[in-house]
Amino acid sequence: MQQLELLITKFQQKDVKAFEELYNMYSKSMHGVIYNIVRDHDIAEELMQDVFIKAWNNAASYSAEKGRFFTWILNIARNAAIDKTRSKAFKNSKKNLGAEYFVDILAHGDSLDDQTDAIGIKKFVSQLAKKCIEVIELLYFKGYTQKEASETLDMPIGTIKTRNRNCINELRTIVLQ
């Protein structure tokens, strides 16, 4: 993955080409995370674009020691989306958010245009136990810390860790062939 590091370095040096490559690598994931939170197509698109511009403007603040680039931009996306849901205008237009999980989106299937993964993900979702859905939702889609997740799901941190590990292992066997 030295290629990725080089790409990130170029991106930090304001190379638009590198920026575009990173965008192609991560934009769909960010779009998914944001959409899962705001549940609005236009807002999600707008926020996703904002997130990448924010990443571009704050590129210098990223350092590999602090975490994965994916995780860094994932944080920006989650924060932007959560901030949006807290805005007054957003609250007025939207109701009863939060009860839904990412699996709803996957189950509806309207988003699964990626031929290679579509079948696998659907299969995964259908097989996924509720305990996995909850923990993945909180840790990856909502950005909870392990402590926050532990409190929300009312289980010890050690249990969260091992359960999540098992769930991700399942996911891997499905999506990474």
Next chain:
Amino acid sequence: MDITAYIASGILELYVAGALSDQENREVYRLMQQHPEIQKEVEQIEAAIKKLTAAAAPNTTADLFEPIKTRVQNQSANRESIPKVISIVKPKYNWITYTGWAAAFIIGAGLLWTLNQTNNLKSNLTTAEIENAYLEEQIANAKTDLAASKNLLNILRDKDIISVPLGGQGEFANTYAKVYWNKKDNSIYLDAQGLPEAPAGKVYQVWSLKLNPLTPTSLGTIDNFNSDDNKIFAIANANESEAFGITLEPEGGSETPTMDQLYTLGVVVAAAP
């Protein structure tokens, strides 16, 4: 360390999720650099999550990067197109300033020097004026002296004047005096140059004498003898004097001359009528 157990702990899944503390993140990063298995595990977890999250994205056919690119490029274009601000404020200190200050300093110094010179000249002038005044006084004094001397000379040259030399007497043999007697205006001029200074408490007393019988008549004491410059004293004398004498007497003078203090004595030689 047990890499397998570390991986199995589930910490790497939390690492990708961004659920760890800063310190834990650094620790994982360090171990990733040291153990390729850990690095590989993280990459696989990341890839799986990436796919899962991407699956939640709505379908879109629109190119969403183009607007981002445009915005980003506009940003940097704006940043570059900001005109350079060239300060119109000229450098604070140019050569004119320095020259100006130098000139001012030189002029100032010149003025001070001139002022000093003026003061010196004024002082010199004052000194000169004082000297001048002093010299004028000297000249005036000299003129006065000359006039007095001329006057004295005229008196002494008067045809009516009778000159009477007084010789030193006894132990005062080396003293002398002269009397110039103008019988017309009843005055004598005593030239006492040949007398020593009068001791303190004593004064010279001038006597007019009749010889037969010897009768001294006091013409007065010379109180200012010591202070007088030319030692010529004008004294009134209405007597038919036959001789003149000078004695040293106690201050205030005496009724009769103290004979052992007779300094000089001279007899009037009858002048031609």
